[in-house]
Amino acid sequence: MKQAGNPCSAWHTLLLACATFIILGLAACSGTMQTAPTEGQTAVDLELLLSLPAQDISYQSQVRPVLGRRCVVCHGCYDAPCQLKLSSPEGIERGANKNKVYDGARILAAEPTRLFIDAKSTEQWRKKNFHTVLNEGTQEPRQNLENSVMYHMLRLKQRHPQPRVGMLPDNLELGLNRKQTCATLAEFDDFARQHPDWGMPYGMPNLDDAEYRTLVQWLAQGAPMDPPASADDPARQRIEQMKLFYRRHGDTYFNQQNWRRALTYYERYHVIDPDSLEIKRKITICRDKLSELSAASEKPSLAQKTPDEMRDQVKRLLEESGTESTWIMQYLFEEQSGEKDSETPW
Numbered sequence: 001m002k003q004a005g006n007p008c009s010a011w012h013t014l015l016l017a018c019a020t021f022i023i024l025g026l027a028a029c030s031g032t033m034q035t036a037p038t039e040g041q042t043a044v045d046l047e048l049l050l051s052l053p054a055q056d057i058s059y060q061s062q063v064r065p066v067l068g069r070r071c072v073v074c075h076g077c078y079d080a081p082c083q084l085k086l087s088s089p090e091g092i093e094r095g096a097n098k099n100k101v102y103d104g105a106r107i108l109a110a111e112p113t114r115l116f117i118d119a120k121s122t123e124q125w126r127k128k129n130f131h132t133v134l135n136e137g138t139q140e141p142r143q144n145l146e147n148s149v150m151y152h153m154l155r156l157k158q159r160h161p162q163p164r165v166g167m168l169p170d171n172l173e174l175g176l177n178r179k180q181t182c183a184t185l186a187e188f189d190d191f192a193r194q195h196p197d198w199g200m201p202y203g204m205p206n207l208d209d210a211e212y213r214t215l216v217q218w219l220a221q222g223a224p225m226d227p228p229a230s231a232d233d234p235a236r237q238r239i240e241q242m243k244l245f246y247r248r249h250g251d252t253y254f255n256q257q258n259w260r261r262a263l264t265y266y267e268r269y270h271v272i273d274p275d276s277l278e279i280k281r282k283i284t285i286c287r288d289k290l291s292e293l294s295a296a297s298e299k300p301s302l303a304q305k306t307p308d309e310m311r312d313q314v315k316r317l318l319e320e321s322g323t324e325s326t327w328i329m330q331y332l333f334e335e336q337s338g339e340k341d342s343e344t345p346w
């Protein structure tokens with residue numbers, strides 16, 4: 001009996017030991033999951049990925065205000081850190097560049113990198129050494145985060161928050177001449193290891209939860225930019241109307257060889273649409289003609305002129321000084337009221 005009972009209790013002991021082992025093992029396992037996440041789990045905000053809204057977050061009404069409040073103070077001008085301009089979709093898509101715009105030590109002039117002017121498409125910017133801060137590979141929420149330098153910069157700050165009180169840590173350099181790294185995706189791990197406190201917004205209080213959520217979820221959605229204004233958008237229509245107005249008046253005066261007046265209209269057109277080669281060419285012609293004329297004329301004084309010449313000269317001086325009001329011109333030069341259509345059309 002004793003012997004018969006023995007194997008049984010041995011089994012019990014063994015089973016008990018196994019169960020304890022398994023339970024302890026499980027506990028150990030779950031303990032590990034909570035305290036030491038795996039590499040993949042720390043790389044992205046899973047909770048934000050899981051709660052991704054079905055609809056696109058709006059760049060214009062949700063993302064732009066956050067960038068404007070928290071990032072554009074540094075990433076807004078031509079000399080933004082890493083040349084990264086976050087004030088327009090084109091700037092975000094262009095990305096970052098390691099070259100400094102203002103570099104006192106430079107001997108040769110640098111090739112300019114003005115947004116909208118020196119290159120137009122993303123590929124052109126890549127050829128000018130701009131690297132992306134978004135994911136330009138397969139568009140999938142998790143990869144959109146994993147492959148985005150912008151996301152990693154935001155996440156770095158989240159994991160190393162800035163102290164709410166006291167002085168800024170000494171390792172945050174703030175001078176104009178601070179060396180910048182402008183890490184690419186491949187270099188980011190090294191950057192984060194060397195400068196854990198350099199997350200974005202740099203040297204500023206952390207984004208609040210709602211701001212962080214907006215930016216991260218928008219990046220996860222593939223950083224959708226709202227569709228460009230369509231041709232029947234009222235603001236766009238107004239712009240086209242103004243362009244037509246300046247061009248038409250410019251051309252009328254150009255054909256009359258009234259270079260100065262033509263120039264004022266063309267210059268206004270140029271402000272709205274700096275890319276029109278035709279207008280640029282005409283502006284150059286007007287300026288050349290004007291300088292030829294001023295070189296040629298000896299400018300006799302008013303007193304030596306006939307009344308008609310004096311009248312014409314007064315009219316021209318008024319026009320040159322920007323007097324466009326039709327009523328003044330009509331009052332002074334009543335019989336020449338043909339300039340009526342210089343009223344603005346809007």
Ligand code: HEC
Nearest residue numbers: 070071074081082096133150153180181182183200201202
């Ligand atoms: C106080 C100024 C300041 C503010 C505000 C700021 N940044 Fe930056 N940002 C910097 C500096 C400086 C660097 C360069 C860091 C380096 O590489 O040395 C930088 C670099 C970056 C880069 C890295 C580019 C690359 O290629 O490595 C990204 C992305 C970025 N910022 C995004 C943001 C975002 C998004 C915000 C707003 C949430 C923001 N920044 C707010 C100063 C700022």
